[in-house]
Amino acid sequence: MSRRNLLCGLLLIAFVFAGRHGVRLDAVQPPRTVPPKTSSVPIYPRSIKDARGKSLTLLHPPQRIVSLTPSNTEILFALQLGKKVVGVTEACDFPAEAKQKPKIGGFQINIERVLVQSPDLIVAVEGLNARAIEALERVKAPVLVVSTKSIADTLQAVRTIGAATGTDVIANRVASDMQSSLNNILKAQSSLRWKPKVLMLYSVNPIYTTGPGSYIDEIIKIAGGRNAVDKPTSGDKLSAEQVLVLRPDVIITGKETQPQAEQMPGWAQGVPAVAKKRFFHASDDAILVRPCPRLPKGVKELANYLRKVVDSEPNHKP
Amino acid sequence: MTPAPTSSKESQSFASKKRHPYLSLMALVFLLVGAVLVNIGSGDAMVSEKISPGTVLQVIRLHLPFLSSHTPPLPVESSADSIVWELRAPGAVGGVLVGALLAMAGVAFQSFLQNPLADPYMVGVSSGAALGSVLVILMGGTGLLLGWAQPIAAFATGLLATAIVYFLAQKQGRLSSQTFLLAGIVVGTFFWSFVPLAISLGNRSGNLDRQSAILSRLLGSLQSITWSHVVLLAVFGGIGGLMLWTGANELDMMAFGEESAAHLGVNVEGFKRRIILAGALVTAAAVSVAGIIAFVGLVVPHIARRIVGPDHRVLLPTSFLLGGLVLTSADWLSRVYLAQLEVGVITSLIGAPIFCYLLRRGLN
Numbered sequence: 055m056s057r058r059n060l061l062c063g064l065l066l067i068a069f070v071f072a073g074r075h076g077v078r079l080d081a082v083q084p085p086r087t088v089p090p091k092t093s094s095v096p097i098y099p100r101s102i103k104d105a106r107g108k109s110l111t112l113l114h115p116p117q118r119i120v121s122l123t124p125s126n127t128e129i130l131f132a133l134q135l136g137k138k139v140v141g142v143t144e145a146c147d148f149p150a151e152a153k154q155k156p157k158i159g160g161f162q163i164n165i166e167r168v169l170v171q172s173p174d175l176i177v178a179v180e181g182l183n184a185r186a187i188e189a190l191e192r193v194k195a196p197v198l199v200v201s202t203k204s205i206a207d208t209l210q211a212v213r214t215i216g217a218a219t220g221t222d223v224i225a226n227r228v229a230s231d232m233q234s235s236l237n238n239i240l241k242a243q244s245s246l247r248w249k250p251k252v253l254m255l256y257s258v259n260p261i262y263t264t265g266p267g268s269y270i271d272e273i274i275k276i277a278g279g280r281n282a283v284d285k286p287t288s289g290d291k292l293s294a295e296q297v298l299v300l301r302p303d304v305i306i307t308g309k310e311t312q313p314q315a316e317q318m319p320g321w322a323q324g325v326p327a328v329a330k331k332r333f334f335h336a337s338d339d340a341i342l343v344r345p346c347p348r349l350p351k352g353v354k355e356l357a358n359y360l361r362k363v364v365d366s367e368p369n370h371k372p
Numbered sequence: 373m374t375p376a377p378t379s380s381k382e383s384q385s386f387a388s389k390k391r392h393p394y395l396s397l398m399a400l401v402f403l404l405v406g407a408v409l410v411n412i413g414s415g416d417a418m419v420s421e422k423i424s425p426g427t428v429l430q431v432i433r434l435h436l437p438f439l440s441s442h443t444p445p446l447p448v449e450s451s452a453d454s455i456v457w458e459l460r461a462p463g464a465v466g467g468v469l470v471g472a473l474l475a476m477a478g479v480a481f482q483s484f485l486q487n488p489l490a491d492p493y494m495v496g497v498s499s500g501a502a503l504g505s506v507l508v509i510l511m512g513g514t515g516l517l518l519g520w521a522q523p524i525a526a527f528a529t530g531l532l533a534t535a536i537v538y539f540l541a542q543k544q545g546r547l548s549s550q551t552f553l554l555a556g557i558v559v560g561t562f563f564w565s566f567v568p569l570a571i572s573l574g575n576r577s578g579n580l581d582r583q584s585a586i587l588s589r590l591l592g593s594l595q596s597i598t599w600s601h602v603v604l605l606a607v608f609g610g611i612g613g614l615m616l617w618t619g620a621n622e623l624d625m626m627a628f629g630e631e632s633a634a635h636l637g638v639n640v641e642g643f644k645r646r647i648i649l650a651g652a653l654v655t656a657a658a659v660s661v662a663g664i665i666a667f668v669g670l671v672v673p674h675i676a677r678r679i680v681g682p683d684h685r686v687l688l689p690t691s692f693l694l695g696g697l698v699l700t701s702a703d704w705l706s707r708v709y710l711a712q713l714e715v716g717v718i719t720s721l722i723g724a725p726i727f728c729y730l731l732r733r734g735l736n
Contacts, residue, residue, distance in 0.1 A: 156418065157418075161584065162584060162711075162712055164416070164419075164711075164712060165455075165459055166415050166416070166419045166455050166459060166460075167416070167418055167419055169451035169454050169455050169459075170415075170418070170419045170422045170423060170451060170455065171451075172449045172450065172451050184514070184582075184585070185584070185585055185596065188514075188519070188596075189459070189595075189596065192458060192598060193451075193454035193458045193459070194454075195451075195454070288572075288573055289572055289573055291572075
């Protein structure tokens, strides 16, 4: 019995997290346009150091690229490499052209499908793709691993992918654009009179959130808020009681999770965010949680939302 | 692609009327070889578009000692060699060994405990091994010891659980079957309860990949089997399997009860220790490589008994072949049609109805 319950639980958790990546496309945004690169001709062969400190030597500019995550797909398209992408995941929904590419798996990567494309570059994310990386490196496939654990990592990921594909110039521009947009938001939001407490709510039963030092934690800070979870919690889980103690002013969650949160006993009375129906949904669920060039757009939306919250309570005492 | 190797059913009706054990064994060998070839030869629609059975055959010939020099080489940019020889072949061969060993251990445990419900997981191996695997995955240690950390930890904790069961169940050098089964269940449950505990305390919500790695260990999967895993299976499976097979006569005598076996000259206590050790070795090897694959160790022995009867000299090899056939067929279904669903789920899906059918037949 307990075994079956556990498996159900695990499956549920797996789907919840799969859901963070499997998202709909609500707002269609034109692909980022960057002026074409002019001067420098990339020199090959070149050796690229990836996020694990491992070197990958490329003899030619990659012509057949497979992406193992939605974020890498977006980075590749932002670097104008869309035509060279020959494999993406089921969850890769941006830009629209990405959806037409051959699928190499969803939650689980299908190694055979990756290899059958004869890729000369496979772009993976540390941790998220650990099993696929292990399997692909066993057969000596050219895997480039990037990290997306923080915003700095994400900027580095853009630059690393740019270096591997010979699009260094565009990559540097994309990364510095992201950096300066985020800096601008941070600067603008420092004028907020008080910092709303923001809770990231991935799921309600069990309540999964994210603590200090995480990627979402950074985003909340840049957008002018503070993470309601200011101390790491065991397994990134919270109890319903702890949420009542934390009293978040705003909850970031998916549209399906909001009604469940509203029905939690006591939350409608004791949690300001629920009492005042302050649930933040980004225009596209992906842009806040997907470490990709569209990230500043999501942060900007959250920043605007937090500003409205602050303005609606002129007498708030922190 | 040719239709699925329809595993046991044909051979069952074919042989259950008149028992020709060696004919059944031959038929099973052919079926098994066919199933393995079909399994290696086919991929899901997108892959088989580019890698035809002909290409697969070419790859296999390139790896065979005498044929390779007469085979045209593959195009340089083709990934067929990696797909066929590094992914499919070890998975298929390892899968056969896992299924075969589990089924064999199932026969031995059912016979010497004289309990039709016994299976290789009853002695705590599976829960112990699951705990070892989950701990290594949660601590992010899958890359340690040249990538061997997880199977080694699973193997060790699996054997540890069995050792605890054994020492709980024996008293002054004597082992009671009833106590052994009870102790197995209790220790198994105890070890199992650490699995959700470890997951609950040790898992970070962001780590999607660990979730799926844990799931594949708990549900059983052949996806990550490499040639070195096949070697591990062959070595420990070989030792344990030989220990079981050479005990076939004693297993026959144990069927008449321990006392009769003792009268017939069997050193009952020593023999039990040997079977427990062999069964635990074999099962721990299978579980550490493939996770907990359900039902093969329970149902296949019953089907095998229907085909060839209770003589262990024939029953053990029949179970061995049939277990391999069942698991490789389930793996084939999973890979080609079910988006790599964990193979343990498929064996349960197929195994439970077959078991119900056998139960009804037994009642009539």
